[in-house]
Amino acid sequence: MSVSRRDLLKATGVGVALAATGGAFNFTFAKTTDTLNLPKPSKGSPRVVIVGGGWSGSTLAKYIKKNDPNIDVVLIEKNNVFMSCPVSNLWLVDLVDLEFLIHDHLKAADKYGYHFVNAEVHDIDRKKRVVYTSLGKLHYDYLVLATGIDYDYSQWVGTDPKDIEIAMKRYPAAFKPGEEHFQLKKKIRDFEEGNFVITVPPGIDYRCIPGPYERATLIAWYFKQNNIPGKVILLDPHNDPPVKAEGFHKAWNEYVKGYIEYYPQTDIKEVDFGKKRIVTSLGDFDFTDLNLYPRCKSAPLVYKAGLVPKGDRWPALRWPWYMAQADERIFCTGDARNQPFSKSGNTANSEAHIVADLIVKLAHGKSMDYKPPRTLCYSGVDKGKAVWVDLTYKYDPKKNEFAFHNVKMDNNPTEANWKAYLEWAKAMYRDMFS
The missing domain is CATH 3.50.50.60 (FAD/NAD(P)-binding domain)
Structure with a gap:
């Protein structure tokens, strides 16, 4: 629905x-x-x-x-x-x-x-x-x-407006809140079998660094809970998830094993919408459906x-x-x-x-x-279980550079972390609107 x-x-x-x-x-x-x-x-x-x-x-x-x-x-x-x-x-x-x-x-x-x-x-x-x-x-x-x-499809899709329109309308990234999310939710609910491919953008200047990993984990969980004969294929140009890697791997190995395949160091070369195929540095991946998250701009x-x-x-x-x-x-x-x-x-x-x-x-x-600002970020990895990272930043005026500072992380998926996740969100909403 x-x-x-x-x-x-x-x-x-x-x-x-x-x-x-x-x-x-x-x-x-x-x-x-x-x-x-x-x-x-x-x-x-x-x-x-x-x-x-x-x-x-x-x-x-x-x-x-x-x-x-x-x-x-x-x-x-x-x-x-x-x-x-x-x-x-x-x-x-x-x-x-x-x-x-x-x-x-x-x-x-x-x-x-x-x-x-x-x-x-x-x-x-x-x-x-x-x-x-x-x-x-x-x-x-x-x-x-x-x-x-905004999304930059030029690396993977090219610059043809027709191809970009296909990417945006048929395979939305869903990292801009609104209609894209409703489309993706319908895709998940309507998925019957096959390969559901999710892409991770290159670099770290995309919205929500752990977001694609959390999404892949939860969609795999959804397939498992609903006995859907399909799997999530996560294509990642990074060597490993940049944050909370241990927590995600634990979830993939223990909670959704058999429902997710993770391919690190995978550079996407081309997305062929006609053949429903993604050409990468590791070979070709066919998809039944696709959540295409390109680099951002x-x-x-x-x-x-x-x-x-x-x-x-x-x-x-x-x-x-x-x-x-x-x-x-x-x-x-x-x-x-x-x-x-x-x-x-x-x-x-x-x-x-x-x-x-x-x-x-x-x-x-x-x-x-x-x-400096603060980054406190939770990720759900199973129903009722989450992991988190908490850090701030340090600025060096001589080098004109920023560095991570005072990094804390909990990669152990727990119910306490899940409750903290929801309470954190409520606190943020109150801070903005109450």
Whole structure:
């Protein structure tokens, strides 16, 4: 049974009407050249516009207002409800319900006094400090691009728009929360037999480093629980899972043995959709169905703003901070930023606290000392069992380099870790929305 967009909205109790807090605004008939006249706390209040209402953007909107209620904050998000990518692997195999992932943007905006605008941002004029949305234009003093990720299929699929469309629509990566997840969940439920192939992107600059490994493990668990005569084939260019490897191997050997095959050091050369075959450095793999997760890159808006150097995939930032090298009034946060940190929910949330403090201080002409973010990440490896990693980062200004710091890890799948996983998620949601 698939879940439609209508079911999603029904589950949250959120309608599709466009609205903004701070007053009854109806932008249904607005032109993109019209100015959105949102009220400010006072005439001279600086305005921070945040594009993207994920783990980073939602946290930023709340904590900028908490730190300084006189700053005007506008959160622009194209989806009218929040759906979490972290923990979504559990939902894919029915270990949590949809309501666990869904949260209300408007409720949080009303409570903390920031504007929520349900719209898409089409362009940015950095010189005039204006963002152009599907509902009108908006001036800003500071702009935060918390736009998440986009997919780069060029390595494996090529650049033909038709092939890219097939990859996106028929074999979605499902690391952007929303419709992709509903498609993947239907694939899992409808799978009858054969090879269900999952790919891991090269490098470590993709969203949620352990995410594909957790997903593969849980889908294998689902096949086993439902006596589905199929197996998960996990194709990985790395030598081993970059984090929590011992915990994943334990699960593969003890919990889902016979339902998963792991192929490390496997570089994908080509994906042939017609033959349903993946050509790799280890040979060809035929698939019955496919969860194709390619390498990641910046969202189109970051490119359009001129923040990504030619030949790169991520914005050039002023380390250790989050300001764009090309424009000190623009910040790239969460999974949109280019720093050697995990693109994960906890990292995005903890970074947002830091950037919120920084923006408030900059608005008052002050500076602050650098603070590193934290990455606490859980992975489910069986029903009621999980593993985790907890670390922070250290910046060396002389070398202009980051390094992992104070790393802790528990690779022993336990019920206590599973309970901690769910409580961690609840705590994160409270921090963003309650």
